[in-house]
Amino acid sequence: xxxxxxxxxxxxxxxxxxxxxxxxxxxxxxxxxxxxxxxxxxxxxxxxxxxxxxxxxxxxxxxxxxxxxxxxxxxxxxxxxxxxxxxxxxxxxxxxxxxxxxxxxxxxxxxxxxxxxxxxxxxxxxxxxxxxxxxxxxxxxxxxxxxxxxxxxxxxxxxxxxxxxxxxxxxxxxxxxxxxxxxxx
Amino acid sequence: xxxxxxxxxxxxxxxxxxxxxxxxxxxxxxxxxxxxxxxxxxxxxxxxxxxxxxxxxxxxxxxxxxxxxxxxxxxxxxxxxxxxxxxxxxxxxxxxxxxxxxxxxxxxxxxxxxxxxxxxxxxxxxxxxxxxxxxxxxxxxxxxxxxxxxxxxxxxxxxxxxxxxxxxxxxxxxxxxxxxxxxxx
DNA sequence: CAATACGTTAAGTATAAATTGAACAAACTT
DNA sequence: AAGTTTGTTCAATTTATACTTAACGTATTG
Numbered sequence: 001x002x003x004x005x006x007x008x009x010x011x012x013x014x015x016x017x018x019x020x021x022x023x024x025x026x027x028x029x030x031x032x033x034x035x036x037x038x039x040x041x042x043x044x045x046x047x048x049x050x051x052x053x054x055x056x057x058x059x060x061x062x063x064x065x066x067x068x069x070x071x072x073x074x075x076x077x078x079x080x081x082x083x084x085x086x087x088x089x090x091x092x093x094x095x096x097x098x099x100x101x102x103x104x105x106x107x108x109x110x111x112x113x114x115x116x117x118x119x120x121x122x123x124x125x126x127x128x129x130x131x132x133x134x135x136x137x138x139x140x141x142x143x144x145x146x147x148x149x150x151x152x153x154x155x156x157x158x159x160x161x162x163x164x165x166x167x168x169x170x171x172x173x174x175x176x177x178x179x180x181x182x183x184x185x
Numbered sequence: 186x187x188x189x190x191x192x193x194x195x196x197x198x199x200x201x202x203x204x205x206x207x208x209x210x211x212x213x214x215x216x217x218x219x220x221x222x223x224x225x226x227x228x229x230x231x232x233x234x235x236x237x238x239x240x241x242x243x244x245x246x247x248x249x250x251x252x253x254x255x256x257x258x259x260x261x262x263x264x265x266x267x268x269x270x271x272x273x274x275x276x277x278x279x280x281x282x283x284x285x286x287x288x289x290x291x292x293x294x295x296x297x298x299x300x301x302x303x304x305x306x307x308x309x310x311x312x313x314x315x316x317x318x319x320x321x322x323x324x325x326x327x328x329x330x331x332x333x334x335x336x337x338x339x340x341x342x343x344x345x346x347x348x349x350x351x352x353x354x355x356x357x358x359x360x361x362x363x364x365x366x367x368x369x370x
Numbered sequence: 371c372a373a374t375a376c377g378t379t380a381a382g383t384a385t386a387a388a389t390t391g392a393a394c395a396a397a398c399t400t
Numbered sequence: 401a402a403g404t405t406t407g408t409t410c411a412a413t414t415t416a417t418a419c420t421t422a423a424c425g426t427a428t429t430g
Contacts, residue, residue: 016314122208139195147199
């Protein structure tokens with residue numbers, strides 16, 4: 001048998017090693033718009049290999065169950081946590097997505113999609129209004145020129161949104177990894 | 186001369202056309218972590234072609250000057266607004282970055298850089314701690330196995346962070362546009 | 371069908387962010 | 401140097417977000 005005191009010391013060192021990473025993930029989770037406690041929830045779950053219940057989360061973070069419920073839902077919506085079906089258990093179980101590539105794609109593509117969809121929709125409506133003014137030859141020329149200027153600026157921005165669309169596609173299709181490989185060659 | 190009533194109607198239509206896009210940009214600016222008022226500030230500035238002062242912003246948004254000061258600084262830090270030096274004027278002037286590609290790169294690369302730097306730093310420290318346990322042959326084998334498991338998981342995550350690093354590089358160098366061109370070919 | 375367990379909603383509280391007017395410091399003007 | 405102008409910081413208020421306890425609806429078990 002090993003020295004129980006040394007064993008305890010090393011157990012603490014493992015916890016410490018884990019905590020260093022948990023702390024860093026928690027810190028950088030603000031990039032993903034997560035409140036600190038939600039960041040900590042994800043970081044904590046990242047080191048739990050089996051799916052866990054809301055009650056286990058609440059015990060780990062020493063927080064309330066509703067907080068875990070809303071927190072885990074937020075993470076789920078970002079694709080950072082998955083719900084796992086476990087036979088025999090009627091409790092919902094969740095596990096952290098350990099593949100950061102997946103989380104990245106899920107998180108950013110969702111936002112980028114919203115960005116280009118909402119803006120392209122607005123652009124289409126806006127350009128239609130401006131076009132009627134530009135095409136109206138009875139209209140004041142200075143005003144038509146102003147309309148043309150806005151028209152061109154807005155029209156030009158479509159270039160970015162369509163690029164964003166292709167960027168999203170390349171992530172969803174994983175084609176991006178042909179250009180920027182997961183492993184450095 | 187043109188009919189002043191029709192002229193006014195068309196002037197309003199131009200404003201309406203602009204507002205449609207301003208509204209959409211404002212809405213999607215939450216993706217960039219901007220408070221609604223800061224999003225509106227950027228969207229408003231996007232349609233002003235000349236650099237403007239804090240006082241002009243405050244008049245346009247009907248808000249206080251300190252709000253404009255903090256708002257414009259936040260946008261500056263994201264690379265969405267640039268400070269412009271204008272001879273003769275001792276007021277600071279700012280203009281919105283109209284190149285969305287630039288804003289995109291500036292915003293995301295800053296965050297991604299922070300993500301991989303902070304985490305790789307933590308990972309390096311954490312792995313060092315785990316390694317001493319793994320290499321300590323006097324240590325309890327179950328514990329060493331546990332350390333190995335965490336070690337592998339953490340080591341594996343470096344793959345993602347290094348990929349993120351290369352992604353950032355490809356944006357800063359514009360090489361990304363070789364793979365996903367700004368214009369669809 | 372009663373009893374329990376589970377997850378969510380609701381309501382209330384606490385904490386954090388945004389906003390403003392007032393005060394301040396720095397730089398320019400005369 | 402006195403008086404302005406400009407931008408920021410400060411303190412106070414409002415507003416929004418996060419969190420908790422309690423209550424609820426649903427499903428499951430005995």
